[in-house]
Amino acid sequence: MTETKDTSHFVEDLTDQSDDFSRWYNEVVRKAQLADYAPVRGCMVIRPYGFALWENMQRLLDERIKATGHQNAYFPLLIPESLLALEAEHVEGFAPQVAWVTHGGDEKLEERYCVRPTSEAIICKMYSRWIESYRDLPVLINQWCNVMRWEKVTRLFLRTAEFLWQEGHTAHATAEEAQKETLLALEFYRDFVERDLAIPVFCGPKSEAEKFPGADMTYSLEALMRDGKALQAGTSHNLGQHFAKVFDITFQDEQGKRQFVYQTSWGMTTRMIGALTMVHGDDQGLKLPPRVAPIQAVVVPIWRKEAEKSAVLEFVGRVRAALDRVVRLYVDDRDQYTPGWKYNEHEMRGVPVRLEIGPRDVANGAVMSVRRDNRAKESIPLGALGQRVPALLAEVQQALFRSALEFRDQNTARASTLAEIEAHFAERRGYVAVPWKDEAALEAQIKERTGATLRCVPLATGNFTGLGADGERLALFARAY
Amino acid sequence: MTETKDTSHFVEDLTDQSDDFSRWYNEVVRKAQLADYAPVRGCMVIRPYGFALWENMQRLLDERIKATGHQNAYFPLLIPESLLALEAEHVEGFAPQVAWVTHGGDEKLEERYCVRPTSEAIICKMYSRWIESYRDLPVLINQWCNVMRWEKVTRLFLRTAEFLWQEGHTAHATAEEAQKETLLALEFYRDFVERDLAIPVFCGPKSEAEKFPGADMTYSLEALMRDGKALQAGTSHNLGQHFAKVFDITFQDEQGKRQFVYQTSWGMTTRMIGALTMVHGDDQGLKLPPRVAPIQAVVVPIWRKEAEKSAVLEFVGRVRAALDRVVRLYVDDRDQYTPGWKYNEHEMRGVPVRLEIGPRDVANGAVMSVRRDNRAKESIPLGALGQRVPALLAEVQQALFRSALEFRDQNTARASTLAEIEAHFAERRGYVAVPWKDEAALEAQIKERTGATLRCVPLATGNFTGLGADGERLALFARAY
Numbered sequence: 001m002t003e004t005k006d007t008s009h010f011v012e013d014l015t016d017q018s019d020d021f022s023r024w025y026n027e028v029v030r031k032a033q034l035a036d037y038a039p040v041r042g043c044m045v046i047r048p049y050g051f052a053l054w055e056n057m058q059r060l061l062d063e064r065i066k067a068t069g070h071q072n073a074y075f076p077l078l079i080p081e082s083l084l085a086l087e088a089e090h091v092e093g094f095a096p097q098v099a100w101v102t103h104g105g106d107e108k109l110e111e112r113y114c115v116r117p118t119s120e121a122i123i124c125k126m127y128s129r130w131i132e133s134y135r136d137l138p139v140l141i142n143q144w145c146n147v148m149r150w151e152k153v154t155r156l157f158l159r160t161a162e163f164l165w166q167e168g169h170t171a172h173a174t175a176e177e178a179q180k181e182t183l184l185a186l187e188f189y190r191d192f193v194e195r196d197l198a199i200p201v202f203c204g205p206k207s208e209a210e211k212f213p214g215a216d217m218t219y220s221l222e223a224l225m226r227d228g229k230a231l232q233a234g235t236s237h238n239l240g241q242h243f244a245k246v247f248d249i250t251f252q253d254e255q256g257k258r259q260f261v262y263q264t265s266w267g268m269t270t271r272m273i274g275a276l277t278m279v280h281g282d283d284q285g286l287k288l289p290p291r292v293a294p295i296q297a298v299v300v301p302i303w304r305k306e307a308e309k310s311a312v313l314e315f316v317g318r319v320r321a322a323l324d325r326v327v328r329l330y331v332d333d334r335d336q337y338t339p340g341w342k343y344n345e346h347e348m349r350g351v352p353v354r355l356e357i358g359p360r361d362v363a364n365g366a367v368m369s370v371r372r373d374n375r376a377k378e379s380i381p382l383g384a385l386g387q388r389v390p391a392l393l394a395e396v397q398q399a400l401f402r403s404a405l406e407f408r409d410q411n412t413a414r415a416s417t418l419a420e421i422e423a424h425f426a427e428r429r430g431y432v433a434v435p436w437k438d439e440a441a442l443e444a445q446i447k448e449r450t451g452a453t454l455r456c457v458p459l460a461t462g463n464f465t466g467l468g469a470d471g472e473r474l475a476l477f478a479r480a481y
Numbered sequence: 482m483t484e485t486k487d488t489s490h491f492v493e494d495l496t497d498q499s500d501d502f503s504r505w506y507n508e509v510v511r512k513a514q515l516a517d518y519a520p521v522r523g524c525m526v527i528r529p530y531g532f533a534l535w536e537n538m539q540r541l542l543d544e545r546i547k548a549t550g551h552q553n554a555y556f557p558l559l560i561p562e563s564l565l566a567l568e569a570e571h572v573e574g575f576a577p578q579v580a581w582v583t584h585g586g587d588e589k590l591e592e593r594y595c596v597r598p599t600s601e602a603i604i605c606k607m608y609s610r611w612i613e614s615y616r617d618l619p620v621l622i623n624q625w626c627n628v629m630r631w632e633k634v635t636r637l638f639l640r641t642a643e644f645l646w647q648e649g650h651t652a653h654a655t656a657e658e659a660q661k662e663t664l665l666a667l668e669f670y671r672d673f674v675e676r677d678l679a680i681p682v683f684c685g686p687k688s689e690a691e692k693f694p695g696a697d698m699t700y701s702l703e704a705l706m707r708d709g710k711a712l713q714a715g716t717s718h719n720l721g722q723h724f725a726k727v728f729d730i731t732f733q734d735e736q737g738k739r740q741f742v743y744q745t746s747w748g749m750t751t752r753m754i755g756a757l758t759m760v761h762g763d764d765q766g767l768k769l770p771p772r773v774a775p776i777q778a779v780v781v782p783i784w785r786k787e788a789e790k791s792a793v794l795e796f797v798g799r800v801r802a803a804l805d806r807v808v809r810l811y812v813d814d815r816d817q818y819t820p821g822w823k824y825n826e827h828e829m830r831g832v833p834v835r836l837e838i839g840p841r842d843v844a845n846g847a848v849m850s851v852r853r854d855n856r857a858k859e860s861i862p863l864g865a866l867g868q869r870v871p872a873l874l875a876e877v878q879q880a881l882f883r884s885a886l887e888f889r890d891q892n893t894a895r896a897s898t899l900a901e902i903e904a905h906f907a908e909r910r911g912y913v914a915v916p917w918k919d920e921a922a923l924e925a926q927i928k929e930r931t932g933a934t935l936r937c938v939p940l941a942t943g944n945f946t947g948l949g950a951d952g953e954r955l956a957l958f959a960r961a962y
Contacts, residue, residue, distance in 0.1 A: 041590075046554055050554075074532055074645065076526065078643070099585050101596065104578075104579075104581075113580075115558070115582065145627070
């Protein structure tokens with residue numbers, strides 16, 4: 001085993017982002033073994049590496065969901081057609097893209113069931129049974145599950161017929177509480193996406209045209225991909241009393257009067273794996289944010305002669321002992337691959353830090369670390385590993401966020417007239433911020449002429465990052481995934 | 482608020498086990514808010530308390546699955562009919578009980594999809610693509626997901642059209658490795674069920690008549706419910722090369738020869754929530770094993786006069802500080818319920834330990850603990866809580882296991898002839914152990930005359946508990962869920 005590169009051309013096969021971003025994306029998702037196509041129309045398989053990433057994301061988001069008082073539950077996969085049809089906007093929005101179950105075994109069903117595209121209908125039905133008094137409120141429930149939307153055009157993670165997500169569904173006694181909850185969810189999503197996924201987002205209300213079917217108001221998180229297209233990273237809906245009136249969800253208030261509840265729902269999906277691929281990745285492959293990376297540091301042992309092997313492996317054992325409980329470590333001691341092949345593979349898979357250990361490192365009592373994001377090298381003495389590697393990971397995490405933020409800043413323009421907006425999108429992508437007074441006709445024109453949609457009207461309160469001068473209301477337009 | 486019992490008759494409404502076990506079961510599942518019926522044929526909603534229990538079970542089982550080298554992944558919900566049909570026994574076993582998706586939106590599909598009843602077909606299809614060389618083996622993948630079986634008669638948790646489970650699917654180079662894996666899964670299931678769920682099980686091979694459609698050999702874990710009926714608690718299948726030949730899953734061995742892989746699959750489901758309800762519960766409701774209980778200890782503050790309230794609540798705060806990071810604690814300081822009402826509710830919900838704190842306890846600087854399993858009381862000084870409560874929980878855990886084991890011993894009989902077996906089941910339930918030489922005709926006769934099926938032939942190696950004298954081969958018969 002030597003340090004020279006082998007001939008597998010593992011990475012050289014990867015299309016450059018600048019040549020064909022879309023092709024680069026499909027290749028990196030498959031080569032890094034995040035996911036694969038399935039022999040089912042529009043569906044994918046999430047492979048172990050992609051699923052370990054999702055599990056880390058789930059855990060970090062689930063902690064925030066629970067810390068704010070929500071509990072997980074599980075509702076049925078199937079929804080009777082009559083239940084989905086109760087809310088007119090809702091069924092109109094979803095019926096064209098649901099999968100229908102018509103037979104159980106050999107028997108034709110009396111009523112069709114749809115595979116849930118989202119669970120408002122079935123959950124509202126249960127809430128109408130469970131909620132009786134103000135004492136039962138608020139109801140704060142979340143569900144992690146699979147959903148299905150029969151999309152015509154699909155892309156791994158970004159748009160698939162089946163995907164995984166969480167959906168929060170809450171019920172409250174007052175409109176104020178529901179609005180507070182809507183923004184609470186938006187805020188823990190923002191915190192999760194910015195802090196753990198290192199993706200800067202703009203957060204704010206959608207327009208009437210873009211809101212969720214059946215909602216009073218939809219808030220979204222918007223992220224900018226490296227090809228200049230926006231991606232909706234999550235949504236939080238204030239449903240008002242819309243569903244409560246249709247599903248008859250009432251409670252007796254403290255004065256003994258029957259009232260309809262106010263509701264919210266909010267969701268985030270496996271799409272975010274696509275987002276972090278497209279925000280951080282480069283021509284060598286993925287760059288995973290350390291906080292969610294399945295492998296945070298990979299150890300690659302190196303030796304030329306058989307005689308060096310035992311000393312190197314003995315030292316690797318000491319490195320493992322120093323780091324095993326500190327970071328998510330993988331010691332790549334596979335015999336059948338060269339170090340060079342391993343470097344390429346772990347770069348492709350976006351492992352944040354590589355630790356090279358050769359005879360010279362053993363002699364120095366140190367390890368050579370290489371950052372995935374900027375390739376910076378640093379020799380770390382064995383005794384310092386337990387401190388330095390976590391610090392290095394924190395630096396990589398921050399650098400990824402800063403780099404994405406710079407890219408976004410460089411790709412956010414201003415425009416005031418339709419002509420300016422058209423001129424922008426004729427030449428470039430990215431965001432265009434437009435002074436905004438909810439002009440529905442202008443919004444439709446922009447979409448028709450440029451393909452750009454109104455992503456959101458960014459909030460500038462609390463931890464949300466706004467745009468423009470104080471109090472100026474701006475809408476963000478972009479072409480989007 | 483006073484210590485006297487209120488008049489809600491919360492618990493008094495619960496049917497006694499001895500009056501109608503089946504009704505008791507349905508009531509306790511719903512009153513303890515583990516689950517509820519859904520407006521979807523044969524489906525249920527797992528409510529937050531039931532789901533928190535499932536999350537604890539998932540975590541403990543998932544740790545074992547990962548510790549033995551398996552990785553999680555996610556495969557599609559839908560399986561094309563042609564793929565399910567490839568393996569003859571498999572499709573014959575499952576086709577009568579699958580839900581069929583025939584339409585996507587308004588469009589009739591060219592080929593029907595079934596909602597997965599189990600995922601061998603889709604996973605084997607992917608393995609045939611992924612596995613090329615002996616270097617790719619073993620493949621050790623697990624999936625947590627929902628599955629659907631269109632059952633005619635359903636019971637909450639025990640038999641529902643949709644349920645949650647994990648399914649492990651592995652591929653190996655040799656028959657020996659596959660057999661080792663089959664028993665490895667059986668062993669970590671046993672360890673999980675006995676140690677964490679406090680349910681003693683017999684583990685061993687099923688008969689030809691009872692094995693999984695498409696398997697060479699099925700091993701199961703069998704638990705005995707309080708009504709004397711057995712319940713299959715999990716299964717581990719050695720699939721041999723059966724699926725590999727049908728799905729063409731081959732690898733190049735070290736000599737460059739193409740070989741078929743050997744496979745296993747193994748699963749455990751939300752059914753186990755029904756099992757622990759029926760193994761441990763009594764006429765007051767659930768008794769949850771502390772290791773999986775969502776709430777391990779509940780604090781109930783007690784005061785008669787408003788003047789006592791602040792001293793009690795101040796002390797409760799100190800108890801919370803002492804226990805919050807030590808056990809899963811719930812401080813039930815809800816104003817609208819009396820302590821008596823709370824006692825009943827938390828007994829119904831099976832909380833292992835109750836901590837009562839009244840003015841006298843405050844004066845003593847101690848807390849009165851009451852065990853759910855045997856109602857034993859004990860005054861614990863504030864300073865000892867951090868040590869004593871975890872120890873108490875461990876005692877409850879052991880006592881639940883011992884009690885279930887005693888019940889099983891008392892309800893395991895011996896019989897040698899068909900007449901003896903018939904006589905037993907005419908009078909009683911429980912297990913009957915029968916000296917066994919794989920007599921398929923006798924097995925069919927026993928089933929026909931008594932309704933009892935061959936549960937398994939218990940293994941007596943490693944950590945598995947056998948029956949009878951050394952080397953004697955016994956089959957366990959019982960009526961079963």
